[in-house]
Amino acid sequence: MQISQIIASGFLLLSFSVSSSEQLIADETEKFTAELSLAPEFCITSDEQLTCELTVKLEWKNQIPKPICILSDYDNMVRWCSESAEVNSFSLDISTTEDIQFVMIDKATHETLAGVKLKVTPTAGPKVRRRYRNPWSLF
Amino acid sequence: MNRLKLIVLSCFLLPFFTWADTAPPCENDLECIEIGQWDLGIALGYGIRSNPLKDFDDIPIYMVPTFAYYGESWYFDNGNLGYTLTEQESYTINLATSFSTDSAYFQRWDPSNIFLAGGSTFDSSSVANNNIGLFTRGVQEPTIGDLEKRRFTYLGGLDAFIYTRVGIINFSLAHDMLNVHQGTEAQLKWIYNLPVQDWNFELQLKLDWKSEEIVDYYYGVRESESPYWNQAFKSKSALNAGIELTSTYVMTQHWDLLFLARYTRIADAIAESPLLNEEYTSTLYIGSSYRF
Numbered sequence: 001m002q003i004s005q006i007i008a009s010g011f012l013l014l015s016f017s018v019s020s021s022e023q024l025i026a027d028e029t030e031k032f033t034a035e036l037s038l039a040p041e042f043c044i045t046s047d048e049q050l051t052c053e054l055t056v057k058l059e060w061k062n063q064i065p066k067p068i069c070i071l072s073d074y075d076n077m078v079r080w081c082s083e084s085a086e087v088n089s090f091s092l093d094i095s096t097t098e099d100i101q102f103v104m105i106d107k108a109t110h111e112t113l114a115g116v117k118l119k120v121t122p123t124a125g126p127k128v129r130r131r132y133r134n135p136w137s138l139f
Numbered sequence: 140m141n142r143l144k145l146i147v148l149s150c151f152l153l154p155f156f157t158w159a160d161t162a163p164p165c166e167n168d169l170e171c172i173e174i175g176q177w178d179l180g181i182a183l184g185y186g187i188r189s190n191p192l193k194d195f196d197d198i199p200i201y202m203v204p205t206f207a208y209y210g211e212s213w214y215f216d217n218g219n220l221g222y223t224l225t226e227q228e229s230y231t232i233n234l235a236t237s238f239s240t241d242s243a244y245f246q247r248w249d250p251s252n253i254f255l256a257g258g259s260t261f262d263s264s265s266v267a268n269n270n271i272g273l274f275t276r277g278v279q280e281p282t283i284g285d286l287e288k289r290r291f292t293y294l295g296g297l298d299a300f301i302y303t304r305v306g307i308i309n310f311s312l313a314h315d316m317l318n319v320h321q322g323t324e325a326q327l328k329w330i331y332n333l334p335v336q337d338w339n340f341e342l343q344l345k346l347d348w349k350s351e352e353i354v355d356y357y358y359g360v361r362e363s364e365s366p367y368w369n370q371a372f373k374s375k376s377a378l379n380a381g382i383e384l385t386s387t388y389v390m391t392q393h394w395d396l397l398f399l400a401r402y403t404r405i406a407d408a409i410a411e412s413p414l415l416n417e418e419y420t421s422t423l424y425i426g427s428s429y430r431f
Contacts, residue, residue: 127173127174129174130231132216135169135205135217136205
């Protein structure tokens with residue numbers, strides 16, 4: 001490889017790292033502009049209780065306060081919209097066996113601002129291992 | 140070598156052709172057990188285990204328990220204690236105890252029989268006192284007196300399993316741990332499980348080698364029993380061959396139907412003992428089982 005090629009490669013790497021840094025800054029700025037959080041984020045089911053029944057609280061923070069709408073794939077709450085820009089939380093009673101995705105959009109422009117997911121996780125099944133004898137081997 | 144031994148040996152070769160192809164474990168409840176939980180059950184029904192000993196009654200079976208506990212490495216399974224040295228997808232090697240069924244033919248309350256409730260009379264003295272034609276071979280053969288006790292013992296050794304698509308190969312080698320007969324026993328088994336909807340069929344073919352010490356201790360004749368037979372019957376190692384079928388039908392979460400059939404062809408080296416008058420032993424049982 002010649003010296004000119006090495007220098008060219010160096011510039012290429014430098015420009016890549018610069019553009020990556022810019023992207024990171026942009027992402028962080030974007031993340032800061034709109035945040036949507038959920039509590040709790042997980043629901044653990046058991047063999048006895050297969051359905052998650054709980055109240056979740058959605059909270060959001062926008063750099064510029066504005067009315068928003070929350071969309072979800074939960075049948076009982078497909079869309080909810082805040083009345084004013086001052087409202088920044090919303091509680092919802094949920095009964096589900098599956099994950100629920102929430103998306104926050106700008107009420108006026110319908111621009112997607114942030115999203116969050118409620119994860120429904122079954123408890124780990126009982127740990128089993130091979131049995132070396134037939135249960136009726138005493139016969 | 141008799142026909143059953145040949146069939147059993149042929150079946151052992153089959154899984155080796157599919158050595159690398161491992162069957163997924165835990166396809167049914169009988170193959171696996173929950174770690175850290177007792178598995179308790181009881182079978183109620185009727186069955187009979189034939190006793191190959193002369194003048195000893197067959198053993199009726201009304202009730203049989205099952206109890207097992209498996210930890211991460213240690214396990215206890217129906218009276219046998221074991222420690223898993225290594226468990227891989229395709230094989231397992233255990234240190235394990237076991238007990239042979241030989242002593243069970245002599246004693247009603249042998250651990251192998253203890254739960255087999257029934258009216259069997261394990262009265263060896265009746266043999267001794269009933270000299271008219273008992274324990275004789277032809278008119279000239281001398282009778283055998285009171286039998287000395289044949290004690291139960293635990294064997295300990297290695298127990299290895301190889302898992303293939305066409306069944307499990309199990310090899311075990313165990314030695315007398317309680318210094319009762321100082322013998323060694325080796326077993327080679329092919330186990331095949333076939334679940335069909337609510338049914339499960341487990342077929343097992345078995346070769347069971349017993350060292351001369353074991354044959355002599357259980358089936359040899361002591362001098363006090365008969366000086367003649369003590370000299371006339373010379374013990375040597377023996378190879379039994381067996382076939383077993385255990386089938387269950389799931390009725391409810393806890394109740395199963397249970398059908399068992401076992402047949403063991405006793406090796407000539409044992410069957411020639413004057414204590415025996417059958418060259419086979421069999422077990423049949425039908426009933427229902429409850430798993431807690």
